[in-house]
Amino acid sequence: MSKSGYAIWSTVGKKFLLALTGLSLVGFICVHLVGNLLLYVGADAFNTYAHKLMSMGPLLYVAELILAALFLAHMFTAIVTTLNNWKSRPDRYAVNASQGSPSQMTVSSKTMIWTGLVIIGFTVFHLVTFKYGAGVEEGYVAYLDGEPVRDLYRLVQELFQDPFYSGFYVFVMILLGFHLRHGFWSAFQSLGLNHPRYTPMIHTVGIIAAVVLGVGFLVIPIWFYFTGGAA
Numbered sequence: 102m103s104k105s106g107y108a109i110w111s112t113v114g115k116k117f118l119l120a121l122t123g124l125s126l127v128g129f130i131c132v133h134l135v136g137n138l139l140l141y142v143g144a145d146a147f148n149t150y151a152h153k154l155m156s157m158g159p160l161l162y163v164a165e166l167i168l169a170a171l172f173l174a175h176m177f178t179a180i181v182t183t184l185n186n187w188k189s190r191p192d193r194y195a196v197n198a199s200q201g202s203p204s205q206m207t208v209s210s211k212t213m214i215w216t217g218l219v220i221i222g223f224t225v226f227h228l229v230t231f232k233y234g235a236g237v238e239e240g241y242v243a244y245l246d247g248e249p250v251r252d253l254y255r256l257v258q259e260l261f262q263d264p265f266y267s268g269f270y271v272f273v274m275i276l277l278g279f280h281l282r283h284g285f286w287s288a289f290q291s292l293g294l295n296h297p298r299y300t301p302m303i304h305t306v307g308i309i310a311a312v313v314l315g316v317g318f319l320v321i322p323i324w325f326y327f328t329g330g331a332a
């Protein structure tokens with residue numbers, strides 16, 4: 102392995118990579134939530150947005166490639182780090198009492214690998230149903246200025262009418278909130294951005310981000326389920 106390869110794969114390097122990929126994914130999730138807010142506006146607004154994204158062509162492919170690389174690097178580094186931690190601390194199950202803030206031994210911190218694995222599994226399922234799911238060929242067509250485009254809004258609307266589908270989303274979004282609650286704070290620690298003065302603030306911002314993102318996403322299926330959507 103090259104010198105830089107060793108540096109990335111050292112314990113510190115892995116922590117850095119985990120933190121950087123994690124924070125980048127938080128950035129994606131924020132943008133995704135903002136885009137999804139158009140679901141409340143209505144079918145035309147959301148389909149126009151989705152269609153514009155799809156029309157970006159090569160730029161979209163590059164963005165998706167970067168996104169996939171971030172997900173994979175984050176997942177792979179997290180699994181390797183967790184396995185190494187388990188190997189070096191075989192008594193891990195003995196440590197169960199929450200030490201509370203600011204030591205950060207919380208439910209969120211102890212379940213990071215499990216919430217992370219559920220989120221990855223969810224993301225694959227999510228892509229299969231939404232990104233690669235029913236489209237124009239299956240009759241999901243909307244017309245924007247006379248042009249036929251994929252009616253992604255109808256797909257979202259129909260899927261969230263199913264209580265199990267919506268319930269599954271709500272469950273995973275709660276886990277996402279727990280994952281972000283610890284991950285956000287932990288990333289700043291790993292990047293060495295901790296300071297007695299700012300750490301409590303980063304901790305609070307992490308909790309706010311986790312609640313805003315978790316609740317922001319989980320309200321969508323609940324809203325569709327109970328109202329049937331905006332259009």
Ligand code: HEM
Pocket residue numbers: 130133137151154155165168220224227228231232233253257270277318319321322
């Ligand atoms: C209520 C919650 C959510 C809704 C309604 C939703 C909706 C959608 C839709 C409709 C698409 C397809 C966009 C397109 O094909 O143009 C999509 C793509 C995607 N979503 Fe979600 N999403 C939700 C939550 C999440 C969460 C929590 C994550 C990550 C943990 C996520 C990750 C992704 C990814 C990675 C893509 C593919 C982006 C791309 O390649 O262009 N989504 N989502």
